[in-house]
Amino acid sequence: MIEAGPPNVDLARVVKLADFEALARERMERATFDYLIGGSWDEITRAENETALRRRRLRPRVMLDVSSIDLATHVLGRKAAMPVGLAPAALPGGTCGGAEVPVARAAARAGIPFCISTFSVCTLEEVASTGAGDRWFQLYIQKDRSITRDLVERAAAAGYRAIVLTVDIPVPGTRERDVRNELPAPDHFANLPGSEAHGQERDAFVRELNEQRLSWDDLSWLASLTDLPIVVKGVLTGEDAHLAVEHGAAAVVVSNHGGRQLDRVPATIDVLEEVAAAVAGRAEVYLDGGVRRGVDVLIALALGARAVFIGRPYLFAVSVAGEEGVARALGLLGAEVSTAMALLGISRPADITRAHVC
Numbered sequence: 083m084i085e086a087g088p089p090n091v092d093l094a095r096v097v098k099l100a101d102f103e104a105l106a107r108e109r110m111e112r113a114t115f116d117y118l119i120g121g122s123w124d125e126i127t128r129a130e131n132e133t134a135l136r137r138r139r140l141r142p143r144v145m146l147d148v149s150s151i152d153l154a155t156h157v158l159g160r161k162a163a164m165p166v167g168l169a170p171a172a173l174p175g176g177t178c179g180g181a182e183v184p185v186a187r188a189a190a191r192a193g194i195p196f197c198i199s200t201f202s203v204c205t206l207e208e209v210a211s212t213g214a215g216d217r218w219f220q221l222y223i224q225k226d227r228s229i230t231r232d233l234v235e236r237a238a239a240a241g242y243r244a245i246v247l248t249v250d251i252p253v254p255g256t257r258e259r260d261v262r263n264e265l266p267a268p269d270h271f272a273n274l275p276g277s278e279a280h281g282q283e284r285d286a287f288v289r290e291l292n293e294q295r296l297s298w299d300d301l302s303w304l305a306s307l308t309d310l311p312i313v314v315k316g317v318l319t320g321e322d323a324h325l326a327v328e329h330g331a332a333a334v335v336v337s338n339h340g341g342r343q344l345d346r347v348p349a350t351i352d353v354l355e356e357v358a359a360a361v362a363g364r365a366e367v368y369l370d371g372g373v374r375r376g377v378d379v380l381i382a383l384a385l386g387a388r389a390v391f392i393g394r395p396y397l398f399a400v401s402v403a404g405e406e407g408v409a410r411a412l413g414l415l416g417a418e419v420s421t422a423m424a425l426l427g428i429s430r431p432a433d434i435t436r437a438h439v440c
């Protein structure tokens with residue numbers, strides 16, 4: 083379980099995002115750490131997300147005025163303090179106070195969007211009650227469409243600014259670490275009153291709730307339920323990106339679910355340009371998967387993303403040091419983006435171009 087209390091680590095000694103992973107590995111229950119870090123089957127895609135980003139090289143320009151660096155950008159028409167957001171994550175259990183609430187507070191302090199999962203530990207209303215902040219709600223379409231409709235209405239009423247429809251999990255990928263650890267499902271999911279696991283294992287519970295019979299018409303149906311912008315998360319091809327936009331998506335997230343769904347799909351950075359070309363400016367394009375450094379953020383921007391989202395790094399940060407841990411992680415990432423921008427010869431995210439990456 084994630085049970086973050088007050089910081090119990092010396093955050094001054096945490097100097098990069100990966101340090102949180104090492105601390106979590108030392109301190110967390112093995113099954114919880116495995117749930118967070120794990121990918122599906124051989125975990126090839128999970129690893130590849132990071133290595134593919136690390137293979138890319140930058141082309142800096144020199145003798146440019148970088149005396150004033152501004153990380154701010156706009157996502158879905160709202161200002162974000164940097165081109166980074168926090169990706170949705172279904173947590174393995176624990177109490178609300180140690181989960182999305184501290185994350186939401188840290189994201190609001192940092193001025194960036196935070197997306198909570200349908201399968202969050204806190205209810206979407208509890209997260210909203212933390213005060214101001216740019217919050218998005220990630221939706222899994224439920225077999226029971228009235229529950230789906232209800233979730234969308236609740237999110238709008240609670241002030242969420244976007245619905246993020248995750249489309250890459252018709253069935254859960256097989257994460258063998260969880261199988262080996264016999265990871266149980268929570269008794270119920272906080273946002274789904276009436277959901278009862280009845281002792282099932284986690285994947286079976288998710289399968290029971292999530293709709294497997296989806297088509298692009300369901301995106302149009304979803305759009306008819308709400309005025310909120312819809313972000314389609316989990317697109318890896320130009321064809322699907324095009325269809326998402328045609329059916330009303332305001333943005334697409336190039337994502338392979340952090341390598342937790344179909345193993346052996348490409349690293350997200352390697353398909354970003356294909357997706358950006360298919361979208362052709364008609365919607366915003368974001369990327370997640372393997373972003374661990376400020377330079378990763380800039381490489382994604384150069385190849386067509388407006389912003390990136392991070393997953394595991396903030397989950398490890400909240401698990402070892404609560405809100406302050408997430409704040410530290412975001413502070414470190416922002417500082418890296420800023421330094422990298424100066425060294426690359428750009429002052430604003432919008433200045434980065436394809437020519438900055440080899």
Ligand SMILES: Cc1cc2nc3c(=O)[nH]c(=O)nc-3n(C[C@H](O)[C@H](O)[C@H](O)COP(=O)(O)O)c2cc1C
Nearest residue numbers: 169170171172199248339340370371372392393394
């Ligand atoms: C523990 C965990 C739970 C996740 N749960 C969800 C979820 O409920 N909904 C969703 O759309 N994506 C979920 N994801 C995927 C993330 O939103 C994101 O795509 C991925 O973590 C990005 O890769 P990264 O962890 O390498 O940054 C989850 C990821 C992790 C690690």
